[in-house]
Amino acid sequence: MPSADHRLQPRRKPRQVRAELTRERILTAAAHVFAEYGYAAGTTNRIAEQARISIGSLYQYFPNKDAILAELLVRHIDRGRWTRADQLDLSPGSLEAAVRALVRDAVHNHRDDPQLLRIMIEEAPLSKELLATIERHGKARVGQVRDFLDRHADVQVRDLDTAAELIVFTVEMNTHKLMADPRNIPVETFENELVDMVTRYLRGDR
Numbered sequence: 001m002p003s004a005d006h007r008l009q010p011r012r013k014p015r016q017v018r019a020e021l022t023r024e025r026i027l028t029a030a031a032h033v034f035a036e037y038g039y040a041a042g043t044t045n046r047i048a049e050q051a052r053i054s055i056g057s058l059y060q061y062f063p064n065k066d067a068i069l070a071e072l073l074v075r076h077i078d079r080g081r082w083t084r085a086d087q088l089d090l091s092p093g094s095l096e097a098a099v100r101a102l103v104r105d106a107v108h109n110h111r112d113d114p115q116l117l118r119i120m121i122e123e124a125p126l127s128k129e130l131l132a133t134i135e136r137h138g139k140a141r142v143g144q145v146r147d148f149l150d151r152h153a154d155v156q157v158r159d160l161d162t163a164a165e166l167i168v169f170t171v172e173m174n175t176h177k178l179m180a181d182p183r184n185i186p187v188e189t190f191e192n193e194l195v196d197m198v199t200r201y202l203r204g205d206r
Contacts, residue, residue, distance in 0.1 A: 023061050025051040027075070030068045035116040039069070039123045066125050073124040074133045076117075079109055082144045088152075095154035096199045102145070103194050106171050107187060110179040118180040141168050149202070156204035167198055 029050035034042040044065050048058040062068045082105050088098045110117060124130065146164035149155045157163040171194065178190050 022053065022057065025053065026058055026061055027068065027072060030065070031072060031116055034069065034119050038115075039065075039119045067127075069120065069124045070127045070130050072116075073120045074130055076120060077130075077133045077137045082141060085144045085148060088148065090152045092153045095152060095202060096195060098148065098152060099199045099202070100191070100195045102148075102167075103171055103175075103191050103198070106175040107179070107191065110175050117176075121176065121180055138168070141172070155202050157202060163202070167202075170194075170198065
């Protein structure tokens with residue numbers, strides 16, 4: 001990701017419902033334009049046209065398309081909390097099902113348009129807000145997984161903190177890679193192989 005500067009900061013934080021709706025229209029339009037035209041050709045003029053607002057109105061909210069893309073990535077990362085982690089079956093023999101729930105949740109959070117996801121990964125500049133979001137999301141996700149490992153009857157690892165870090169990195173990075181570039185690997189095959197790998201590690205299979 002390219003380095004960031006002050007140009008990435010949104011110009012206007014909506015305080016009224018109408019302004020918030022306009023901002024949402026810009027972000028929705030940008031996601032559509034970037035996915036259809038690519039980042040280089042996804043100009044602010046095209047985004048404004050897609051959002052059905054003037055280019056001047058767009059610039060009241062974002063100074064450029066880099067700031068728009070950075071905001072889209074911040075939102076994408078913020079959606080990544082492991083949902084239903086507190087509803088897992090922790091009884092003996094249920095580890096594989098719990099790991100599958102973790103993997104499926106990650107896949108679900110990355111089901112954006114593959115082209116848009118690839119653009120966000122490759123093109124989004126690093127803003128302070130984006131870096132803070134990545135750190136916040138990482139800590140939350142690792143914390144959830146660490147708590148799950150600590151409570152599940154089947155987990156046999158030497159260090160829970162390290163194990164949680166390894167699992168989050170493995171699941172997140174591989175899911176990002178697959179969903180941004182699906183290639184010829186069916187999602188079901190990816191899920192089964194990743195679940196098998198993580199489950200065997202957590203059970204201490206030799």
